[in-house]
Amino acid sequence: MINEKDLNNLADExxxxxxxxxxxxKIESWREGDIIKGGELTQGYKVLKAEDNTDNGMQAMAVAPVDDAGNVDTSQVVIAYAGTNxxxxxxxxxxxxxxxxxxxxxxxxxxxxxxxxAITAQDxxxxxxxxxxxxxxxxxxxxLxxxxxxxxxxxxxxxxxGFNGPDPYGILSADAKKWIKNNPGMLTNYRNRGDSAIGNLMGNGTGAQIKVSLEMGLDNPLTYHSLSVWKFDDNGNLIIPNNKYNKKxxxxxxxxVLMTQFVASMYALKALEALFRSSGGGLSSNEQFYLDASQANSVVETASRSLKLAMANVIILYQEAIEDAEKLWNTGLTKARGSASKLSGSEIEEALSSVGTTQSTVISDPSEEYREKINEAKEIGESFDILANEIKGQIDLVVQKDQELAQQLKVRL
Incomplete structure (x- = not known):
């Protein structure tokens, strides 16, 4: 899948x-057929289509990765929309x-x-x-x-x-809102915590917001809104500073990341599923099919490893969050006892409760949410495993039944 660093740069281009x-x-505008490469991009992209709508001011372009030989990978397409000029x-x-x-x-x-x-963007x-x-x-x-x-x-x-966008929940259709609810994690709107004047407007109805404290200190408000303030690691993933605010x-x-791995893996497996069912169950009897089957098994195994690694990272982070919640409560009680040594334990907890701080609000409620997130990650893994096993079974069945291919392989061994 196309990484976050390139998406940031395409949002700028x-x-x-x-x-x-x-x-x-004083530069040329991007047009269909142009190749965008160099700069901060990790690979080149060909402009498949571009639109500069003079009626309403919308600009958009669709691009796909292109290698040094000029081969365009249209299995992945990015549609980028321009912000406010x-x-x-x-x-x-x-x-x-x-x-x-x-x-x-x-x-x-x-x-x-x-x-x-909004209308021409959909067109x-x-x-x-x-x-x-x-x-x-x-x-x-x-x-914008x-x-x-x-x-x-x-x-x-x-x-x-995307980056620093107001939330469009108010103009979405009922079907879109239902899909958002049933597919959390498909939308990511990175927002700079300091960008309150523009990028953090219109709430977070889509649930896409990931609000990040970039520790920029006092600065021009427009600087907080800039694309250039976001930094990325060697793999093209956004770097979120490891501070207390950014834990969430x-x-x-x-x-x-888990959802991205899941989507990429599911697309790969769906494509393989279509390949093996395209002939209505008919069997191929040539060596090329055997090579295709071997490659398919490799795709399944690779996708499975990537997905499980992403899932493990999610589970670890949420387990740490549960431990942090427990530490927070115990630390709070210790400080409260030190400040009010004449009060009993129950009196201290009652005083904390009066200002909305209870064991439930600090530990139980957040931990329940974190456990739900862990279960969601496990369910994603289980869904993938079911489809992967079905496809691997189809591959094995086809190869086993292809007696002609089996005889050919025997002769050559």
Missing amino acids: VYLVDKNKAKKD FSDAKDRATDIQTVAGGDKQLAVNPYLETAGQ FADIISEKYPNAIITTTGHS GEYLALMIASENQWRNV AMRQQAER
């Missing part, structure tokens, strides 16, 4: 689909009318109304999904772009990873 912005920056009145109007007001239409002046960016997504029906599609964006990317991912049941964010990130 999509701004240059805007011809006016590109001209102002503050020199564009239509972008500013979208922020007010759609993000703040919840109206998908856009009144560009008192006498003229047009389809807003763009429809074109890409129709042209690449078997692709794993991920959406990304920054600011992430608002649109979150909306599109929710409506189309896709993965999203680190657990949430681990959940998203």
Whole structure:
């Protein structure tokens, strides 16, 4: 799956689909067929389609990984949406009318109304999904772009990873809201804790928010909103500073990694399942099929190992959270006893309860939530194992029944 570092950079590059912005920056705007590479990207990407909508100010592009030989991997596609260009009145109007007001239409002046960016963003997504029906599609964006990317991912049941976006829950359909509820972890909106003026607006109805304290200190509010403040490790994963505030964010990130591994693994297995059932149960009798079967087994085993590693990390983080909750309660009691030595244990607990601090609120309730997260991780692993075993069984059955292939292999041994 395409890593978070590249998604961050693509969320930045999509701004240059805007011809006016590109001209102002004295560079070429991105167009269909262009190759985006270099800079902070870990690999190259080919622009499959780009749109600069002059009616409402929306910019979007769809890209796929490309290797040095020019081979394009359209099994993975990223749709990136541009955020607000503050020199564009239509972008500013979208922020007010759609993000703040919840109206998908856009009144560009008192006498003229047009389809807003939320509508044309979906039109763009429809074109890409129709042209690449078997692709794993991920959406990304920054600011207004992430608002649109979150909306599109929710409506189309896709993965999203973006940055500093207002939450679009208010304009989502009932079906999208139901899907969000049933598929936690598919949406990731990294928000800078200090970005209260823009990126943390409109709540967190989608549940996509991972709010991170970047320990930037006092700074210009617009700096908190910047894409460039996010840092990534050698594997392209977002680095979340290990501090007390970020404990929750680190657990949430681990959940998203698990879900990403699950989605990638399920797509791989579904593709294999289609391959082995495509002929209605008919058998191939050539060596190429045997090689395909061996490769399929390798895919299943590799996906299984990756998923189990991600699941183990999630479980460890939540087990640590349970231990932290217990330590917090015991530390609090110790300090309370030191401050009120004349009170009995029950009187101290009663005093703490009067201000909303009880053993239940500190240990029991959070620990129950953490145990539910651990169980969810285990259920994901079990779902994967069931499908993996079914496919491995199909592979074994086909190879066993292909007597002609078996005879060919015997002759050559």
